[in-house]
Amino acid sequence: MNNKNLESTFRYVLNNYLTEKQSPFKKNELSREVRKEIPNLMYEQLNLDQKKYTITGSVGKGNWATVPWIGCFDRAITSSATRGYYLVYLFKSDMSGFYLSLNQGYTYFSKEYGAKLGKEKARTAASIMRSKINVPSKFNLKKIDLASQKDLAIGYENGHIMGIYYDMNAIPDNSVLIHDFSLLLESYQKLKTLLNDRSAEEFNRYILLKDDNEYLENNEIEYQQAIDRYSGIVKEEDPSLHEVPRPRKQLVIDEGGRQKYPRDVREAAAALTRAGHQCEVGSEHATFISKSSRHPYCEAHHFVGISRYDDFPDVDLDRAANIICLCANCHRKIHYGVDEDRVDMIKELYELVNPRLEKVGIQVTLNQVKEYYGIGK
Ligand SMILES: [Zn+2]
Numbered sequence: 404m405n406n407k408n409l410e411s412t413f414r415y416v417l418n419n420y421l422t423e424k425q426s427p428f429k430k431n432e433l434s435r436e437v438r439k440e441i442p443n444l445m446y447e448q449l450n451l452d453q454k455k456y457t458i459t460g461s462v463g464k465g466n467w468a469t470v471p472w473i474g475c476f477d478r479a480i481t482s483s484a485t486r487g488y489y490l491v492y493l494f495k496s497d498m499s500g501f502y503l504s505l506n507q508g509y510t511y512f513s514k515e516y517g518a519k520l521g522k523e524k525a526r527t528a529a530s531i532m533r534s535k536i537n538v539p540s541k542f543n544l545k546k547i548d549l550a551s552q553k554d555l556a557i558g559y560e561n562g563h564i565m566g567i568y569y570d571m572n573a574i575p576d577n578s579v580l581i582h583d584f585s586l587l588l589e590s591y592q593k594l595k596t597l598l599n600d601r602s603a604e605e606f607n608r609y610i611l612l613k614d615d616n617e618y619l620e621n622n623e624i625e626y627q628q629a630i631d632r633y634s635g636i637v638k639e640e641d642p643s644l645h646e647v648p649r650p651r652k653q654l655v656i657d658e659g660g661r662q663k664y665p666r667d668v669r670e671a672a673a674a675l676t677r678a679g680h681q682c683e684v685g686s687e688h689a690t691f692i693s694k695s696s697r698h699p700y701c702e703a704h705h706f707v708g709i710s711r712y713d714d715f716p717d718v719d720l721d722r723a724a725n726i727i728c729l730c731a732n733c734h735r736k737i738h739y740g741v742d743e744d745r746v747d748m749i750k751e752l753y754e755l756v757n758p759r760l761e762k763v764g765i766q767v768t769l770n771q772v773k774e775y776y777g778i779g780k
């Protein structure tokens with residue numbers, strides 16, 4: 404081929420892949436195009452820095468793949484299609500066209516959530532990322548269809564964040580292909596800014612917090628609302644939730660790079676259910692019926708604050724046992740009241756809560772608790 408460019412090379416792959424797939428895999432000319440020529444052309448025509456980006460093309464390992472691909476990886480983020488974020492050209496298995504996709508590796512999701520839920524979580528993560536990055540209208544394609552039932556293809560479909568489809572009968576000019584790629588590269592770089600030096604795993608964990616029923620400390624109002632909502636849906640508490648010690652949770656790194664201890668709504672809802680939706684300081688304390696849960700409204704408060712996790716390196720503090728159910732007034736009081744009002748309250752709560760805490764391995768003295776609440780200072 405003379406005057407090679409991206410357009411002519413992609414056209415060549417689309418026109419010949421299904422036929423070439425019938426011939427031996429080794430030393431194939433088309434395979435060489437995808438693995439060598441296209442990456443070289445991309446470095447050259449897109450003016451990409453080889454130190455910054457790795458470009459890899461694949462037609463399968465040992466056997467022809469149903470979906471050949473060419474990925475562009477920012478080395479600071481990832482160098483593999485199974486982890487992190489990258490740009491990728493994906494050919495439809497019937498060779499009727501190809502996609503340019505900002506995509507994400509699937510391994511984290513299947514490992515963390517299992518195969519089935521993992522797919523859903525990857526799509527949720529993609530939709531959260533779309534809401535955080537301004538998606539150029541051209542790339543407003545939310546779903547891709549590679550016309551294949553193979554795991555890899557399904558992984559790409561679920562991992563798709565944004566991108567564009569090129570039908571084989573309407574492949575644009577080379578200059579448009581180049582322009583599109585550069586534009587999507589900008590979105591890729593915006594995503595990198597959002598990562599803010601976190602690994603893809605850390606970033607996923609952070610953006611999926613709410614979807615996983617978890618909230619950080621700076622989200623107090625949303626946290627209490629979510630607990631109230633959840634306690635209205637879930638009828639019975641699971642006693643196993645608060646009877647044995649559990650190791651400390653993995654910390655979450657927020658957008659500012661701070662380490663935070665995530666709080667699980669389900670633990671707090673179990674605590675409210677355990678208390679029968681009555682204030683644990685005084686069951687007679689007045690409250691009102693919550694519109695969303697239809698229960699008397701109460702709030703969840705961690706008796707040993709989760710910010711004290713450094714003092715408890717081996718146990719999880721986010722346990723129903725360590726969460727007290729308080730009327731809104733007592734909750735404000737325990738945080739903002741004068742010491743003379745709080746000291747008896749904390750002493751009484753300690754007597755109530757300590758046997759529960761021991762069961763889940765949280766060993767704390769009354770003096771330590773007083774210190775946590777700043778009593779006598
Ligand atoms: Zn509180």
Ligand SMILES: [Zn+2]
Binds near residue numbers: 688
């Ligand atoms: Zn109260």
